[in-house]
């Protein structure tokens with residue numbers, strides 16, 4: 001049972017909105033692109049864990065991407081399972097290429113002839129365990145023992161590790177690892193206590209809330225406005241007879257403006273847009289045209305102070 005569903009982080013969504021519109025020659029563009037790639041890898045890793053998690057009995061509580069305050073610092077867990085017998089922290093690594101473990105416990109990735117060094121995911125999981133314990137102790141919450149494992153989720157990964165620790169796994173080993181753990185432990189808390197524990201943790205979830213503008217030196221004038229085709233990324237669309245049409249592939253899309261407005265909301269971290277702002281960003285030829293295009297949105301205020309509510313577009 002999924003208690004905290006898999007979700008893209010806020011930073012991930014902002015980066016996806018801003019990068020296709022940002023000037024490519026700028027250093028900020030490259031920094032943001034690297035950041036997006038890390039977010040994407042993290043998301044794909046967690047997504048891969050879904051197949052495993054869906055094989056488990058329904059009563060096992062699953063929390064994806066839980067981020068909470070531990071001992072003075074925040075910690076984040078890719079997937080946490082809550083059972084009567086134990087809690088299991090699963091750290092996912094979506095690495096490709098060849099992975100080795102050196103004598104210092106560092107992970108060395110070799111891909112396309114290049115080597116990259118990363119922190120050992122089991123050490124990361126141990127820190128998460130310590131932080132989770134601190135959180136539970138601080139709130140006097142009864143918990144079964146906490147176990148950890150790290151999983152390499154990418155299909156194209158070759159693990160070259162002699163005598164790997166029992167909880168360092170390929171994706172295919174994960175289910176077996178879980179079953180072994182399950183069969184060799186006994187309940188420490190009741191089902192009601194486990195449910196209470198998982199809902200307590202969900203309530204502690206504090207997603208990162210940073211604006212990309214506060215992390216990078218984003219220059220607003222390097223962000224291109226307009227409506228773009230989602231098939232040919234950088235091609236503009238024009239409006240004709242209630243449809244948006246791509247200049248390049250001629251694809252028509254009734255919802256292109258909604259997509260554009262959502263991107264605007266994410267990029268500038270706004271819940272509303274005024275007529276003037278919409279004209280500037282989307283290039284509507286006149287104030288009247290702009291009002292007509294946005295007329296499907298809820299609006300508040302009068303005359304010059306009228307704003308359209310774009311936050312409604314995110315409600316399901």
Ligand SMILES: [Zn+2]
Nearest residue numbers: 229232246249
């Ligand atoms: Zn197109």
